[in-house]
Amino acid sequence: MSLKHTLLGFLNMWPLSGYDLTKMFGATVRFYWSATHTQIYRTLKQMLQEGLVEQELVRQTDYPNKKLYHITDRGREELLAWLAEPADIPPVRHRLLVKMSLGEELDTETIIRLLEDYRKKLQQRLDLYDKRNKQITQEYARSERERFLWDAVLDNGISVYETELEWIDRTLRGLQRFIGRAREEK
Amino acid sequence: MSLKHTLLGFLNMWPLSGYDLTKMFGATVRFYWSATHTQIYRTLKQMLQEGLVEQELVRQTDYPNKKLYHITDRGREELLAWLAEPADIPPVRHRLLVKMSLGEELDTETIIRLLEDYRKKLQQRLDLYDKRNKQITQEYARSERERFLWDAVLDNGISVYETELEWIDRTLRGLQRFIGRAREEK
DNA sequence: CTGCCCATGTAAATGGTTACATGATTGA
DNA sequence: TCAATCATGTAACCATTTACATGGGCAG
Numbered sequence: 001m002s003l004k005h006t007l008l009g010f011l012n013m014w015p016l017s018g019y020d021l022t023k024m025f026g027a028t029v030r031f032y033w034s035a036t037h038t039q040i041y042r043t044l045k046q047m048l049q050e051g052l053v054e055q056e057l058v059r060q061t062d063y064p065n066k067k068l069y070h071i072t073d074r075g076r077e078e079l080l081a082w083l084a085e086p087a088d089i090p091p092v093r094h095r096l097l098v099k100m101s102l103g104e105e106l107d108t109e110t111i112i113r114l115l116e117d118y119r120k121k122l123q124q125r126l127d128l129y130d131k132r133n134k135q136i137t138q139e140y141a142r143s144e145r146e147r148f149l150w151d152a153v154l155d156n157g158i159s160v161y162e163t164e165l166e167w168i169d170r171t172l173r174g175l176q177r178f179i180g181r182a183r184e185e186k
Numbered sequence: 187m188s189l190k191h192t193l194l195g196f197l198n199m200w201p202l203s204g205y206d207l208t209k210m211f212g213a214t215v216r217f218y219w220s221a222t223h224t225q226i227y228r229t230l231k232q233m234l235q236e237g238l239v240e241q242e243l244v245r246q247t248d249y250p251n252k253k254l255y256h257i258t259d260r261g262r263e264e265l266l267a268w269l270a271e272p273a274d275i276p277p278v279r280h281r282l283l284v285k286m287s288l289g290e291e292l293d294t295e296t297i298i299r300l301l302e303d304y305r306k307k308l309q310q311r312l313d314l315y316d317k318r319n320k321q322i323t324q325e326y327a328r329s330e331r332e333r334f335l336w337d338a339v340l341d342n343g344i345s346v347y348e349t350e351l352e353w354i355d356r357t358l359r360g361l362q363r364f365i366g367r368a369r370e371e372k
Numbered sequence: 373c374t375g376c377c378c379a380t381g382t383a384a385a386t387g388g389t390t391a392c393a394t395g396a397t398t399g400a
Numbered sequence: 401t402c403a404a405t406c407a408t409g410t411a412a413c414c415a416t417t418t419a420c421a422t423g424g425g426c427a428g
Binding site: 017018019022037041042060062063064065066091 | 410416
Binding site: 002005006009012029030031032033034079080083084086087088089090091092093094095096097098099100101102103104105106108110111113114117118121122125142143144145146148149150152153155156157159160162163164166167170171174175178 | 188191192195198215216217218219220265266269270272273274275276277278279280281282283284285286287288289290291292294296297299300303304307308311328329330331332334335336338339341342343345346349350352353356357360361364
């Protein structure tokens with residue numbers, strides 16, 4: 001599992017609470033990994049049992065108390081070992097492509113609607129990436145090399161989504177010639 | 187879940203066994219959805235209970251008996267309703283990007299190794315896509331439009347992986363200037 | 373006689389989503 | 401007074417992976 005290692009990676013910079021980590025997954029981290037608070041709390045609990053992190057209870061008066069997690073030496077070891085291992089291509093689970101490949105069951109108009117809807121979502125995603133882009137990577141990076149790496153990560157997302165946008169447009173253009181024709185003769 | 191609907195999609199063409207479906211997921215279907223035989227058998231069982239498919243036992247002498255699954259009217263209904271629903275952008279779970287974003291913990295040389303390994307895997311994946319490309323889509327498509335849709339699905343995969351290849355090369359070039367430098371001063 | 377193809381499955385663990393649940397403080 | 405933010409979590413379910421398990425036929 002990578003969620004464990006992603007969490008270790010962040011705890012390796014500063015101690016953080018489950019809530020802090022959840023917020024990070026809502027903001028920047030989701031560019032390469034997604035997780036909900038449920039999952040984060042559960043994973044932190046496991047990691048505590050495995051001795052990868054330690055818990056510090058922080059009492060607060062104006063806000064609810066919180067639990068800060070600190071990475072341990074075991075945790076750092078685990079993190080470094082995992083980081084150096086090669087990574088596989090992520091498994092593909094692309095609902096739109098499933099629908100396209102079964103598209104003989106749909107009108108051309110419906111297929112176009114699916115593509116246009118997906119196009120809108122891609123556009124929204126790209127807007128999100130662009131906005132954060134310059135700010136976060138420039139401000140918080142601890143070195144020139146880290147800034148470069150963070151930019152590269154964003155670059156990956158942007159390039160892939162832009163490629164999909166172009167693919168959508170290409171596919172929409174190609175579909176034009178099927179408009180109006182009935183749902184193919186059997 | 188889309189596995190259910192993917193299976194319905196194929197059973198909508200011809201009756202198939204769990205084994206047949208597993209083979210398809212090992213060959214073409216994995217271009218947009220991945221699944222193991224464990225999952226396929228279990229999902230078929232559920233679908234049977236939900237009345238989306240029916241089972242036909244086929245006795246064979248030279249080979250083990252098999253169970254052919256036929257789609258029902260309920261199944262066809264479910265499939266069509268699902269197909270017309272808009273699809274979301276798949277959640278991102280990209281291990282290489284996690285590693286890159288935590289890359290401050292690694293030597294530049296190790297990061298380069300990770301990228302080069304990923305590059306090789308991308309190349310292999312692309313070879314796979316290209317080989318099947320012309321054959322399958324041309325031979326089995328039941329209409330010009332279906333052929334177009336299948337090509338579009340492959341086109342999506344190829345474009346995205348080629349984009350990642352270019353991204354890798356760009357990133358490798360950019361990393362050159364960090365080679366040799368120690369793992370940044372704290 | 374070794375290993376692959378046919379064909380089915382179960383068990384156990386891990387991973388992920390959705391809904392439920394609480395309760396104080398702060399700002400519009 | 402309404403909604404959002406802070407901060408924690410549980411319960412139930414759904415999805416996925418890995419390993420275990422069986423056993424005949426066929427080709428090299």
